Amino acid sequence: MKPVNVGVLGLGTVGGGTVNVLKRNAAEIARRAGRQIVITRASAKDLSKKRICDTHGIILSTDPMDIINDPSIDIVVELIGGTGFVKELILQAIENGKHVVTANKSLIALHGNEIFAKASNKGVIVAFEAAVAGGIPIIKAIREGLSGNQIQWLAGIINGTGNFILTEMRDKGRDFNDVLAEAQALGYAEADPTFDVEGIDAGHKLTILASIAFGIPLQFDKVYTEGITHITRIDVEYAEQLGYRIKHLGIARNTPAGIELRVHQSRYQSFNKQTAT
Amino acid sequence: MKPVNVGVLGLGTVGGGTVNVLKRNAAEIARRAGRQIVITRASAKDLSKKRICDTHGIILSTDPMDIINDPSIDIVVELIGGTGFVKELILQAIENGKHVVTANKSLIALHGNEIFAKASNKGVIVAFEAAVAGGIPIIKAIREGLSGNQIQWLAGIINGTGNFILTEMRDKGRDFNDVLAEAQALGYAEADPTFDVEGIDAGHKLTILASIAFGIPLQFDKVYTEGITHITRIDVEYAEQLGYRIKHLGIARNTPAGIELRVHQSRYQSFNKQTAT
Numbered sequence: 001m002k003p004v005n006v007g008v009l010g011l012g013t014v015g016g017g018t019v020n021v022l023k024r025n026a027a028e029i030a031r032r033a034g035r036q037i038v039i040t041r042a043s044a045k046d047l048s049k050k051r052i053c054d055t056h057g058i059i060l061s062t063d064p065m066d067i068i069n070d071p072s073i074d075i076v077v078e079l080i081g082g083t084g085f086v087k088e089l090i091l092q093a094i095e096n097g098k099h100v101v102t103a104n105k106s107l108i109a110l111h112g113n114e115i116f117a118k119a120s121n122k123g124v125i126v127a128f129e130a131a132v133a134g135g136i137p138i139i140k141a142i143r144e145g146l147s148g149n150q151i152q153w154l155a156g157i158i159n160g161t162g163n164f165i166l167t168e169m170r171d172k173g174r175d176f177n178d179v180l181a182e183a184q185a186l187g188y189a190e191a192d193p194t195f196d197v198e199g200i201d202a203g204h205k206l207t208i209l210a211s212i213a214f215g216i217p218l219q220f221d222k223v224y225t226e227g228i229t230h231i232t233r234i235d236v237e238y239a240e241q242l243g244y245r246i247k248h249l250g251i252a253r254n255t256p257a258g259i260e261l262r263v264h265q266s267r268y269q270s271f272n273k274q275t276a277t
Numbered sequence: 278m279k280p281v282n283v284g285v286l287g288l289g290t291v292g293g294g295t296v297n298v299l300k301r302n303a304a305e306i307a308r309r310a311g312r313q314i315v316i317t318r319a320s321a322k323d324l325s326k327k328r329i330c331d332t333h334g335i336i337l338s339t340d341p342m343d344i345i346n347d348p349s350i351d352i353v354v355e356l357i358g359g360t361g362f363v364k365e366l367i368l369q370a371i372e373n374g375k376h377v378v379t380a381n382k383s384l385i386a387l388h389g390n391e392i393f394a395k396a397s398n399k400g401v402i403v404a405f406e407a408a409v410a411g412g413i414p415i416i417k418a419i420r421e422g423l424s425g426n427q428i429q430w431l432a433g434i435i436n437g438t439g440n441f442i443l444t445e446m447r448d449k450g451r452d453f454n455d456v457l458a459e460a461q462a463l464g465y466a467e468a469d470p471t472f473d474v475e476g477i478d479a480g481h482k483l484t485i486l487a488s489i490a491f492g493i494p495l496q497f498d499k500v501y502t503e504g505i506t507h508i509t510r511i512d513v514e515y516a517e518q519l520g521y522r523i524k525h526l527g528i529a530r531n532t533p534a535g536i537e538l539r540v541h542q543s544r545y546q547s548f549n550k551q552t553a554t
Contacts, residue, residue: 025427031492032424129422137422144421145406145414147309150302215308 003036007067008058008077009089011044011051013187014103014130015079019053041067068093078102087111094118094126103130106195109204112211112218132205133158142212151213153253158205161189161196162228162248166265169236170245176231198227199248199263206250206261213252214259226264280313284344285335285354286366288321290464291380291407292356293329300331318344345370355379364388371395371403380407383472386481389488389495409482410435419489428490430530435482438466438473439505439525443542446513447522453508475504476525476540483527483538490529491536503541 006022008015022029022039030036042055043064064080067073068089076093080086083106090107093100094115102108108115108128119126129139142151157163161183168179180197183189195201203223211218228248239246246265253260283299285292299306299316307313319332320341341357344350345366353370357363360383367384370377371392379385385392385405396403406416419428434440438460445456457474460466472478480500488495505525516523523542530537 021425025425028427028492029425032420135423135426137418140422141414141418143309145417146412148298148302148306149412150305215305 001035003038004033004074005038005040005072006075006077007041007043007070007073008039008079009043009064009067010079010081011042011053011055012079013052014081015042015044015077016052018077018079019055019058023054041070041073043067064089065092068096068098073098075099075101078104078107080104081106083107083110087115090115090126091118094122094124097122097124099125099127101127101130103128103134105131105201105204105208109207109218109220112208128208132208138209139212142209151254153251154209154213155249155251157247158209158250159196159199159202159248161193162199162202164188165197166228166231166236166246166248169231169233170240173233173237175233176229197229199225200227202248202250202263203261206252206263209250210252210259210261214254216259219261223261223263228265231265278312280315281310281351282315282317282349283352283354284318284320284347284350285316285356286320286341286344287355287357288319288328288330288332289356290329291358292319292321292354295354295356296330296332296335318347318350320344341366342369345373345375350375352376352378355381355384357381358383360384360387364392367392367403368395371399371401374399374401376401377403378407379403379405380411381405382408382478382481382485386484386495386497389485405485409485415486416489419486428531430528431486431490432526432528434524435486435527436473436476436479436525438470439476439479441465442474443505443508443513443523443525446508446510447517450510450514452510453506474506476502477504479525479527479540480538483529483540486527487529487536487538491531493536496538499536500538500540505542508542 008019011019019039019042022037026036039058041059041061043061043066045062047060047062061067068076076098078086078090078100079102081104086104087107090100090102095118100119108131115126129137132138164183165176165179168174169176180189180193184193189196203220203225206223207218207220210216231246236246248265249263251260251262285295288296296316296319299314303313316335318336318338320338320343322339324337324339338344345353353375355363355367355377356379358381363381364384367377367379372395377396385408392403406414409415441460442453442456445451446453457466457470461470466473480497480502483500484495484497487493508523513523525542526540528537528539
């Protein structure tokens with residue numbers, strides 16, 4: 001059978017990692033998928049930049065439209081991020097009859113309804129497993145694995161950077177700003193970490209999870225969002241003394257009044273005490 | 278679109294529960310599946326027995342072959358259990374071109390290779406998500422959700438009865454036989470609990486998980502199996518004093534010599550100490 005030709009938009013941390021995994025596990029993936037999956041094209045803003053992936057055998061361009069308009073491409077993998085011109089890229093890829101894979105949670109949370117409607121209309125698939133919880137197949141588990149169930153509520157730590165900051169504050173008694181600077185230096189947080197520390201990133205993910213779990217449209221504007229910027233070392237210490245830990249959670253709950261969507265920090269009794277029964 | 282007609286073989290705890298869930302969540306399931314899924318027939322050994330499910334609107338028989346030979350049935354759901362005549366039932370259902378859903382882990386572990394070969398040959402699906410970890414979609418997560426990954430090892434508590442016994446022994450200082458008798462009375466353990474306490478049930482599940490995770494044939498005969506029958510209250514107490522807990526695990530590991538498959542109790546350092554960093 002003819003291989004599946006993939007074009008990757010964006011060759012940063014996620015795009016480069018995707019190229020590496022698809023190349024390294026090519027034989028195993030082909031065995032499982034029943035067809036070879038080959039990255040034939042990729043785009044990046046600056047082609048002279050040093051990459052974490054080997055781009056040998058991949059046609060490179062600076063213009064993503066080269067890929068989107070290439071009739072030989074079956075699947076466009078969007079790993080640029082953001083919601084501006086990227087939305088237009090994805091809509092054009094769908095218009096051109098291509099399946100789309102994206103890890104872009106803000107795009108799905110804010111414009112998913114429009115994107116999915118167009119994809120349905122054109123008979124193509126928009127897959128977004130990596131948009132929430134990276135390598136953990138939570139989207140598939142909720143949508144397919146639990147499709148016979150009625151979900152009452154879901155809750156989880158859904159922002160890694162925020163969780164790293166709270167954990168370091170608790171374990172090492174460090175200050176918020178100090179840990180945030182380290183998270184940025186380590187590449188966990190964005191240069192502008194607002195999305196992470198203000199709960200916006202978690203809000204995007206909660207929007208997506210709730211839409212799948214409860215069969216409702218994507219409604220980011222309905223999410224109550226609170227970040228962790230006002231949590232101090234003293235809060236963390238007091239919580240600890242009282243037997244609690246501060247965690248930043250996304251919570252979606254089916255209530256008689258509708259689906260409740262909340263992102264904020266919760267003071268849960270510490271895990272040690274909860275399980276010590 | 279025409280509804281999917283389902284015939285359920287066996288109306289015990291699992292079969293009756295399946296009827297209840299498919300009836301209760303019918304509207305939601307139809308919305309997600311894109312087609313109505315209707316149980317039109319069911320079989321049980323003794324039709325006079327009191328059931329946990331409402332069988333209104335379902336044609337009942339004592340002979341499962343009535344269902345397997347009914348041309349209107351699309352999917353046969355086998356919830357009888359065991360490996361004797363049930364294997365013949367499933368092979369005949371496949372021969373008749375029906376898709377099969379089963380929760381029968383011993384059947385899949387021991388005869389899955391033959392069953393899957395026949396299903397592939399006849400172009401039908403044999404689905405067995407419920408054979409391992411009941412309502413947790415672990416089969417789908419490994420097979421589809423992680424299909425781009427190379428799995429190095431997997432480990433878990435995969436027998437609920439054994440875990441209940443060890444937990445009660447630890448938490449309440451009870452004796453093995455005492456807890457086992459309670460587990461039987463509560464309906465957790467079978468009347469003959471050998472499969473649970475000798476690690477055979479966990480071995481069946483490990484066989485299935487390893488086959489999917491590593492892409493190898495089902496090989497229950499290669500599993501090293503040890504049960505929990507020789508664990509005493511004193512063992513549990515000593516482990517606790519040393520900061521450990523005794524857990525019964527299934528472990529599959531990719532080694533240079535091949536795939537290692539083991540079911541036995543492990544003395545892991547207690548969770549409190551492990552996470553207290």
